[in-house]
Amino acid sequence: MTIRTLTVLAAAAGLAACSGMGAKPPMYSQAGLPDAVKVPAGHTVVMETVGAGDITYECRAKANMPGQHEWVFVGPDARLMDRAGKQVGKYYGPPATWESMDGSKLTATQVAVAPAGTGNIPYQLVKANPAMGSGAMQGVSYIQRVSTQGGVAPAAACGASNMGQKQVVKYQADYIFYRAV
Template structure:
């Protein structure tokens, strides 16, 4: 005995269509909801961007930092791992690559060809095993595009990137080690 009568058989496709429309409507409203505003509230004061600036772009840098075993400055006969340069993809929040970060000098380059360098203003500890938070004052952009008008870059949400644990001694001076890291790079422009 079937529970479906001719009338209910006609309603089933309609019910499915209504459910699909409601689901798509709900998904559409989630996608069009206003994006969460970036907040500096939990950051150390030393790396906060001054008032009068707004977030222009948020990226996630995923890559590596190269360190080189070199003589320690002002300490004859001693060696240490020294930051030699970064190499990272800059992705938007959805994971699509929108630029790259490399150096020296530290350079943030958009896929549109515009790029900036900058001067470090401040760093602050970001937890054991992580490179520090950083605030950089941007130099004027080279080329027109996404980097045009950027005034500050913040490095936040850090994972890894500290100097290697391997020995650095006069015996392996000049050796290079690569360390993986991830960090959010927040680009600011004047409001």
């Protein structure tokens, strides 16, 4: 073989080895989720994010249960990152709001929840309200909260002596955004 032939073969082998680099990762699959939190047919994934941050709870009197208290969910405060770890938005509330770095944002209405294991906030499916502003959130129809870690109400006592006290807990979850096709 000539040097030229070897050079061409080496270049071809290098290109073949790199052909998988930069390939788009496979789309999120709902296959392992409980039916209650699956997005209805006719919708496709348009964005996958990882939310990491805090959930605030407040010690309050239980409704219609005199003398009893409980930790009540107040709201989230999290950064939304893409799969590469770059911040693409934020999630905060109340009301629960997903906001893209491009300024578009939306709120949503809970459709269903399903258990996600001890110590983890539940899986959740929400139906998006129309987005405010143009950008990534425009046209989003559903958002799933999956792969949850932490975020449950504090284990600390909640009673008359600490009513009104707030506790912040760490959490992480994937937020999968869908649009109608």
